[in-house]
Structure formats: structure tokens, C-alpha cells
Amino acid sequence: MVSMLDRWLLKILYRLIGEAPIRISLWNAVQVMPKHTMPVAHVRIRSRAALFRLMINPELYFGDAYSNGDIQLTGDLVTFLEYIYRGMARSKRNWLQKLIIHWQARPRHNSLKGSKENIHQHYDIGNKFYSLWLDNKMLYTCAYYPSPEEPLEQAQEEKMHHIARKLLLKPGETVVEAGCGWGSLALHLAKHYGVKVHAYNISHQQILHARQRAKEEGLDNLVTFIEDDYRNIQGKFDAFVSVGMLEHVGVNNYEELGAVIKRCLKEDGRGLIHSIGRNQPERMNAWIQRRIFPGAYPPTLREAMDIFEPVNFSVLDVENLRLHYALTLRHWLERFEENTDQVAEMFDEEFVRAWRLYLAGSVAAFSTGTMQLYQIVFAPGTSNQVPWTRDHVYRKEEEAEWKKVM
Numbered sequence: 001m002v003s004m005l006d007r008w009l010l011k012i013l014y015r016l017i018g019e020a021p022i023r024i025s026l027w028n029a030v031q032v033m034p035k036h037t038m039p040v041a042h043v044r045i046r047s048r049a050a051l052f053r054l055m056i057n058p059e060l061y062f063g064d065a066y067s068n069g070d071i072q073l074t075g076d077l078v079t080f081l082e083y084i085y086r087g088m089a090r091s092k093r094n095w096l097q098k099l100i101i102h103w104q105a106r107p108r109h110n111s112l113k114g115s116k117e118n119i120h121q122h123y124d125i126g127n128k129f130y131s132l133w134l135d136n137k138m139l140y141t142c143a144y145y146p147s148p149e150e151p152l153e154q155a156q157e158e159k160m161h162h163i164a165r166k167l168l169l170k171p172g173e174t175v176v177e178a179g180c181g182w183g184s185l186a187l188h189l190a191k192h193y194g195v196k197v198h199a200y201n202i203s204h205q206q207i208l209h210a211r212q213r214a215k216e217e218g219l220d221n222l223v224t225f226i227e228d229d230y231r232n233i234q235g236k237f238d239a240f241v242s243v244g245m246l247e248h249v250g251v252n253n254y255e256e257l258g259a260v261i262k263r264c265l266k267e268d269g270r271g272l273i274h275s276i277g278r279n280q281p282e283r284m285n286a287w288i289q290r291r292i293f294p295g296a297y298p299p300t301l302r303e304a305m306d307i308f309e310p311v312n313f314s315v316l317d318v319e320n321l322r323l324h325y326a327l328t329l330r331h332w333l334e335r336f337e338e339n340t341d342q343v344a345e346m347f348d349e350e351f352v353r354a355w356r357l358y359l360a361g362s363v364a365a366f367s368t369g370t371m372q373l374y375q376i377v378f379a380p381g382t383s384n385q386v387p388w389t390r391d392h393v394y395r396k397e398e399e400a401e402w403k404k405v406m
Helices: 004-016 048-056 058-068 077-090 095-104 112-123 127-131 152-166 184-193 204-216 251-264 286-292 301-311 322-338 340-346 349-367 397-405
Strands: 022-025 041-045 071-074 174-178 196-201 223-227 237-243 265-277 313-320 372-380
Touching: 004 022, 004 048, 022 077, 041 048, 041 077, 048 058, 058 071, 058 286, 058 349, 077 349, 127 204, 127 340, 152 184, 152 265, 152 322, 152 372, 174 184, 184 196, 184 204, 184 223, 196 204, 204 223, 237 251, 251 265, 251 301, 251 313, 265 301, 286 349, 301 313, 301 372, 322 340, 322 349, 322 372, 340 349
Parallel strands: 022 041, 174 196, 174 237, 196 223, 237 265
Antiparallel strands: 041 071, 265 372, 313 372
16 A cells, blocks of 8 residues: 555655656555656665655665665666766755765774774675676776776786886885785786885785785785784885775874875885775765775865875876776676676675675766776975876886896
């Protein structure tokens, strides 16, 4: 039985998504749909409880309802989410909805203890799981595509070379990496550019994997993997690099991060931070914050400047790779879908639906411009050992010269 209240709430929900070309039906087939265009997807809300929760906070409870089966969707998930994101950006919410959404999206603290707990929840759920859909070197960050037709494996290799060239690395130099994932970038820099790398990470599973790879590839004399927080970095280095870690730092810790980099970077050193970002300050989606990525916050460029300004670092270059990340995520989603049977065996069907939504939602966030991907190159403000032009970023002679030395 559908009451007048249910019908009224359904119409409000449709306005909340900006009257996107979506067909929404309730448990007894009462529905709303666009008047002058064909719907791109059909959403069926299977219970009154799910409808009520969507009215309270669609950003949080849609994810839960989709994952547990209270919502069924027919149509391409990425296309559906792209229309939803654009529609919700156009729609107006009352003050109570804004307050609830803001409060429920509050990030967990990224203290020394909190950071370890947050990272453990996302990254330590099993290397085998990630190996099913990442590239063969387990890079869980945006790839770099010289052309959109580039395969994922090659694009990830290109990303690491792109970073190395931006840092102007030379054989014999020392590099410190904050947040090294499964170790691929550190190993790549050592192998192809002849540098020594100290790589820090607080994910136990990732560190074990990285150390094993270093031993197998004969690079453990050049790369040291350290299971510790970035705040405890020790030593002086020619270059600092961080790829995909800033999202886990929290804006209230940016000045401390800047102080750490200042302490460990030589006076003529260079640095690069690669991070998801936003055009305007806004908290992470509440569902992703709670269920997938606790403690995450993508900063705006203005917010990121709190890393550099207090310690007099000069920003030398900023590149936005937003569409590169959208394509990277599409490749991950395709591989994930090819392996859902194995994922379900490792976890369950609800986990499969949750991660499908996370990956598809991420594709949509980057393709619609909700999210950005920044690479920021910087150096101490007093250093004159900085690039004269950007030519070095697109030259490939550096690696070739190092291989001759080998």
C-alpha cells in the first residue's frame, strides 16, 4: 500500500535529484519519470524505510540501500550517477538537509592512532582482492595516458616516469616517499633512475608486499620500506614525493606535513604531491567516508597551500589530471566486474555491490568535475636549482642515460 505521504516524498526526492532523466518507482510500482525524454535508468525503492532514509540523507543512505538490495537499479550505473551528481548540484536543499548531510559526512580524525585505523580499514582488507582489478604492479592511484587508447599497465608506467621527470631525478640521489602503497613507485624510481628511496607507509599488508617485491627484484639495496607514519620521517633527501596520501592527512595537519617536508628536504631539493582535490571546499560523500574511505578529505588548491606557504616553499607547477583518473577508474571498474565471482567468494554480495558503487561513483565524480586530480611540484623558496622551462617533463632521455650507466 502506498500512502499520499509516500507519493509526496517521491516527488520531493525527484526534485532533489534535479529531475534527472531517471525513472523512480516504489515497491508497488507508483513512479515518477521525465516527461519529455527517455529515462537513462530505472531505480526501484523496495521499502518505505528505504524511502524515508533517502529523504533524510540521499548521499549516505543510497549507498547503503544499493549495497543491501533495498534499491534495485536497471541501466548503466556510471551514466546514472553522472546524471544524479549533475542534478543534485542544481537542486536546492533546505537548511535541515544541509545540516544533516554536513554532519554525517564529518571525517574521522587523522591522528597517529586514527590514521592507522583509517588506513587499515581500506588498505588491509587483502592484497589478493586488490590484485584482481588493479594493474600488474598494484598501483592504486591515477594513471597517466599519453593517449586515451593506452592500456592501463602502460599508463601506470607512464605515470611513474612522468613523476620522475618532474622531480628531475639523477642517479645517486636520495628520495623519500610518504605513503608508498604496494611499493611500485619506489621500486620504479630505483630501477629506472638509479636513486635510493626511503618509503614510508602505515599499512602493514602493503609494506609486507613491497618488501617482498624489493627482494625478488634485487632492489632491496636501493629501496628501504619503513612501516611508520609520515610524521616520523628521518634524514635529509634530494626529493620528496607523495602519491595518493594527502587525501588521508586532513587539512588540520597540513602545516605539520609542510614542516616535516621542510625538515627532510635539502635546500636545493624538489618535491611533488599527487592528490585528489576539489574546486570548492566540501566534505567527502558521507557513504564513502563511513563505508569505504574513513578519514578522507580531498582539498582545494587553496587549502593545499597551507602545506607550502608557512615554510616558504615555492609552487613550481600544477597539473590537473582529472580525466586521466576517470579513465583509470573505468579500467578498474571493468576489471572488477570481470572478477565479481571471486570477490563474492572472498567477502559477500553486499561487498561486491558496495565496491561496484564506489568505483562507478568515482568514475562519475571525475567525469562530471566533482573531483579533480592535482600534481603539485614545489621547491624551497630560496632554491635557484629549479627548472627553467617545462621541457624536461616531456623528454625521455633521462632514463635512457641512466640505463647506459647500468
